[in-house]
Amino acid sequence: MTASKNSGLRARPGVLRLMFAGLLLMALGVLTVRAEGPKADVKIDNFTFAPNALTIRKGTEVIWTNNDDIPHTIVAIGSSLRSKTIDTDRTFSYLFDKTGTFNYICGLHPHMKGKIVVTE
Amino acid sequence: MTDQPDNHDRRGFLRCMTWAGATMLWSVAGGIPRSHLIGSAEAATTPGFTFAQVSDSHLGFNKPVNTAVTGTFQQALNALTMQTEKPSFLIHTGDITHLSKPEEFDTGAQLLKATRLPIYTVPGEHDVLEEDRKSYLHRYGKGTKGDGWYSFNAHGVHFIGLVNVINLQGTGLGSLGGAQLEWLEKDVKGLSASTPIVIFAHVPLWIAYQDWGWGTADGAQALTYLKRFGSVTVLNGHIHQVMQKVEGHVAFHTARSTAFPQGTPGVAKGPGPMPVPAAELKTYLGVARVSLVSTGTPLAIVDTPLAG
Known part of the structure; x- marks a missing residue:
């Protein structure tokens, strides 16, 4: 229990980082789409x-x-x-x-x- | 520091005396211009009253052709105020500023005020870059009509300041517009035909060079209201060089800029600033002095470069 709890705790920042990276990519994607307009x-x-x-x-x-x-x-x-x-x-x-x-x-x-x- | 401007002025004044000997005096009698070289003595004893015209000071302009437009404007004004016979007043035919910025207008106002001469202005396209034109109208719009047009009388001459730089459209030229034309027709209606008329506006009122937009689309319409007058003098700026033309009783004249010269139609590639050797710049800049000779109707215009 403790271990899984710990692993859960350890995983959480990673998930946040992933989510953040994902959002960043989406934002960049939007920017890229704009920048690529003719x-x-x-x-x-x-x-x-x-x-x-x-x-x-x-x-x-x-x-x-x-x-x-x-x-x-x-x-x-x-x-x-x-x-x-x-x-x-x-x-x-x-x-x-x-x-x-x-x-x-x-x-x-x-x-x-x-x-x-x-x-x- | 304090000595420098004085020395500069003195040098400018001495140069001014040299120009007087080398400039052309334009006398317009009954619509026929005569030009002859004048000596300084003759210039100083011109009877009647005189007024001066400066134009296109472009305060705020800072490109290699002239990086000191405030200085050259100041020098032009000094040349006027240091003459023994001060002009009665000063007309600025527009492009006081380069980008209509408040600080450019402030510099202009200070320098003009220091002449202690009454000042009359019309805007150039560079003075009305703001949508509401408030920087120009706030300073020079009092007592004017519409976008800043007006008239006044001085020494028996009727002066009319017109605005031809607003709402420019597809004609490619300057424009006065219906409201201003209507006002002009009424303004001159009650005047006797012997009243000398002086019209001043920024863009040439006649078609000086259509390809570069140097003219006013409805300028000819304005002149129909002035046909019956014996002496009409039209003073403009915009083209940064002296150009003159006479049509019937109407004499057209454009003034030099105090900031930078522009190319000559048919010679230069375009109407932009014309690069000239630094040592020659001041021969391209200058002021105009207009005299009403009291015997008859002629107006004499003397253009003086800042050096030459």
Whole structure:
């Protein structure tokens, strides 16, 4: 009895450790799934978006990186998508979870135009 | 420490005297501009009243092309206040700050206040990065309409400050918007056609270079309200270089930045900051001084680089 009790006592921390490890793996799994979602890059260079037009699958995260010495913003025409100011070397990302065509401009330099086409 | 700025000022002042001998004086008479080189004596005895324009100080900007924008702005202001004939007031045509940060506005307010000149401003797109534009409007919005537009009279001239950097959309250009245009039409309605008009706004009111968005989509609409006036002068910033154009009775003029130069359309790859050798930077920065010559209607604009 005593022995089994002891072994039970000894086993308990091990079980907890296993459970903890399991939870950690699950959490990492969730994170990994998120990290593995499709991504696409748009570079802002010399007051232009590159690529200028981008076709992506629904559920893709688009990341804009500003390589200019001047801040820019992303403002979609006729939609609520609007970034904060993206200063030099900063990024802005947005997950496109609906299909459609999103025409956008830089809110500061509206001659800068780009397009994201989201397909199924 | 305390001696340094003074010495700097003195050097700046001496340089200023050299620029005066080398700058162009623009006199606009009946819509026809004349330019000629002026000597400092001639500049100092310009009759009538003068006011000054500074632009695009971009306080907070800190990139290799100019890592001391506060210093160059200060130098530009010193050059104005140290002249024997002080200008009556100072107009800042926007982009006071680089990122609309409160501390950038604070620096700007301190430097502008130290000139002891009345200050008039319009916002540049860099001054209204916040959704509610509160940092700009809190400081400069008192007594203005809408997003900060207004008018006032000085020495018989009607001055109009317009805002063309808000809600920019697919036209690729600056925009005044319906409410402001409506206000402008009413604002000038009661004025006699002989009243000289000075309009100031950040983005050029005319299409200076469409590919880079250097123009205002509904600027031409605004100018239709001013057709009947004998003398209209439009002062802008945004493009960080001097550009001038005359159309009928309207003279357009853009000022240099006090922070950094931008490329020339058709030459540079894009409209961003233009890297120049450090020793030459100050020849690209500067201020403008505008004089109302009391005999008739002309306005004379003298652009002075910080060095050159």
